[in-house]
Amino acid sequence: MTDSPKTALIDAIRPEIKALPESGIVEVVNYARLKKDLVPLWVGEGDKPTPAFIADAAMAALKRGETFYTYQRGIPPLRQALADYLSRSYAAKIDPERVFVTVGGMSAIKETMQMLLNPGDEIVVPSPCWPNVAAAAEIMGGVVRPVMLTFGNRGWTLDIEKVMAACGPKTKIIFVNSPGNPTGYMMSRAEQKALLEFARKRGLWIVADEVYGRLVYDRKAAPSFLEIADPDERVVVVNTFSKNWAMTGWRMGWVVASKQLGQVYENLVQYNTSGVPTFLQHGAVAALNDGDAFLAEQVARCAKGRDMVTETFSRLPRVRYAPPDGAFYAFFSVDGEDDARALAFKLVDRANVGLAPGTAFGPGAPNFMRLCFACSLDRLGEGLARLEKALK
Ligand SMILES: Cc1ncc(COP(=O)(O)O)c(C=O)c1O
Structure with a gap:
C-alpha cells in the first residue's frame, strides 16, 4: 500500500465533502487565536454577551424542567412571537404556520438546500458572499454560479x-x-420586484437571507421579500437570532416559507438536528417580545462604529471604502495590497489586529478586507488606531 492510512481514509469519503474548503476566516483566526492583546475584528459578531432578560428566560425554563424533546417546527409561543415580530417589523402579515425554527441561520440555509438541490442543479449566488452558502449548496452536489457585485463610488x-x-x-x-455580508450591499424594492417577477416566469426559487434585515442605518428595516412575495410561492426567507440580539452562540434561526412546506421542514429538522433545545426557545421568545429596545441600542452602537470607521478611513488615502447601507462590516481595499489573505496575516503580525480577508468570501474581492464594527467603541477605536498606523 503506497498511500498513508490518512490519505486512504480521506479518499474514501464523498468527493463533495472532501472538496469543502477550510474557512478563510477561521484560517486567520487559528493563526492568531492565542496572540496577546490582539484586537479581533474578524468574526461576524459583537463583543457583548446576550442581554440578561433573554438569558434569564432561558435559565428559568431550564430550571422548571423544559428539558424534553419538543416540536420540530419550534414551540408554539416562539412561532407566534416570530410571526408577531415579523409582522411589526415589515409591511407583511406573517402567519405563524409559515415559520419554522432552526439551529441557527446556518441550518435554515442548509435544510433549504437539502430540500431543493439535486446533484448538478445550479444556484446563482451574488459574490462576495458569506462562504457557508456555497458550501451548503455544494454538500448537496449543487453547482454555484457566482455573479460579481462591483465596488464603486456608491x-x-x-x-x-x-x-x-x-x-x-x-x-x-x-x-x-x-x-449583504461582507459588502453591506442592500437590494432595492424595485430590484426585488424585478427579480421575483423573473423567478416566477422561470419557475425558480428565491432563497432570501435577511439576517441583517434590521441592522440598517437609514430606515427601520431593509426591503424584504416577505413584503412582496405571496405566501405560497417559491420564496424562502432565512433569518437568525444571532445578530439582532447578540445570540451567536445559541445557534438559533428560522425560516419563513409556505405553509405547504410545514411537514417538509419538520422532517428536515427531525433528521438533521431534531430541533432546538426547548429552554433556549423560551429565551428566544423573550428576545422577540421584549428585545426591541436592545436591538435599537445595537443599531445605534453599530452606527457610531460605522462613523468611526468612515472618519478613520477618510484620513487614509490608500484605503478604498464606502460606508455600507446595512450589516455591520466595513469591506475595503488598500492600494498596493493585492492579496487580502497575505494582508490579513501581515496585519496580525505587524499591527496585532485581526481582520477577515476578502478571499474568504468566494470570488469577487481578492484584495478586500472585512472589518466587523459591531464591537465596543473602545475596542474598535484601538483597532482602527493600529490599522491607521500600519496602513499610513
Ligand atoms: C449572511 C449570513 N447568513 C447567515 C448567517 C448564519 O448565522 P447563524 O448560523 O450564526 O445564525 C450569517 C452569519 O454570519 C451570515 O453572515
Whole structure:
C-alpha cells in the first residue's frame, strides 16, 4: 500500500465533502487565536454577551424542567412571537404556520438546500458572499454560479440583469443576501420586484437571507421579500437570532416559507438536528417580545462604529471604502495590497489586529478586507488606531 492510512481514509469519503474548503476566516483566526492583546475584528459578531432578560428566560425554563424533546417546527409561543415580530417589523402579515425554527441561520440555509438541490442543479449566488452558502449548496452536489457585485463610488452594487443572465436551464435557486455580508450591499424594492417577477416566469426559487434585515442605518428595516412575495410561492426567507440580539452562540434561526412546506421542514429538522433545545426557545421568545429596545441600542452602537470607521478611513488615502447601507462590516481595499489573505496575516503580525480577508468570501474581492464594527467603541477605536498606523 503506497498511500498513508490518512490519505486512504480521506479518499474514501464523498468527493463533495472532501472538496469543502477550510474557512478563510477561521484560517486567520487559528493563526492568531492565542496572540496577546490582539484586537479581533474578524468574526461576524459583537463583543457583548446576550442581554440578561433573554438569558434569564432561558435559565428559568431550564430550571422548571423544559428539558424534553419538543416540536420540530419550534414551540408554539416562539412561532407566534416570530410571526408577531415579523409582522411589526415589515409591511407583511406573517402567519405563524409559515415559520419554522432552526439551529441557527446556518441550518435554515442548509435544510433549504437539502430540500431543493439535486446533484448538478445550479444556484446563482451574488459574490462576495458569506462562504457557508456555497458550501451548503455544494454538500448537496449543487453547482454555484457566482455573479460579481462591483465596488464603486456608491459602494457595492449588484447588476440584477447579470443575475438574470446567469440563470440557465439547470438553475434552481437564486440566492439573495441583503443587506449583504461582507459588502453591506442592500437590494432595492424595485430590484426585488424585478427579480421575483423573473423567478416566477422561470419557475425558480428565491432563497432570501435577511439576517441583517434590521441592522440598517437609514430606515427601520431593509426591503424584504416577505413584503412582496405571496405566501405560497417559491420564496424562502432565512433569518437568525444571532445578530439582532447578540445570540451567536445559541445557534438559533428560522425560516419563513409556505405553509405547504410545514411537514417538509419538520422532517428536515427531525433528521438533521431534531430541533432546538426547548429552554433556549423560551429565551428566544423573550428576545422577540421584549428585545426591541436592545436591538435599537445595537443599531445605534453599530452606527457610531460605522462613523468611526468612515472618519478613520477618510484620513487614509490608500484605503478604498464606502460606508455600507446595512450589516455591520466595513469591506475595503488598500492600494498596493493585492492579496487580502497575505494582508490579513501581515496585519496580525505587524499591527496585532485581526481582520477577515476578502478571499474568504468566494470570488469577487481578492484584495478586500472585512472589518466587523459591531464591537465596543473602545475596542474598535484601538483597532482602527493600529490599522491607521500600519496602513499610513
Ligand atoms: C449572511 C449570513 N447568513 C447567515 C448567517 C448564519 O448565522 P447563524 O448560523 O450564526 O445564525 C450569517 C452569519 O454570519 C451570515 O453572515
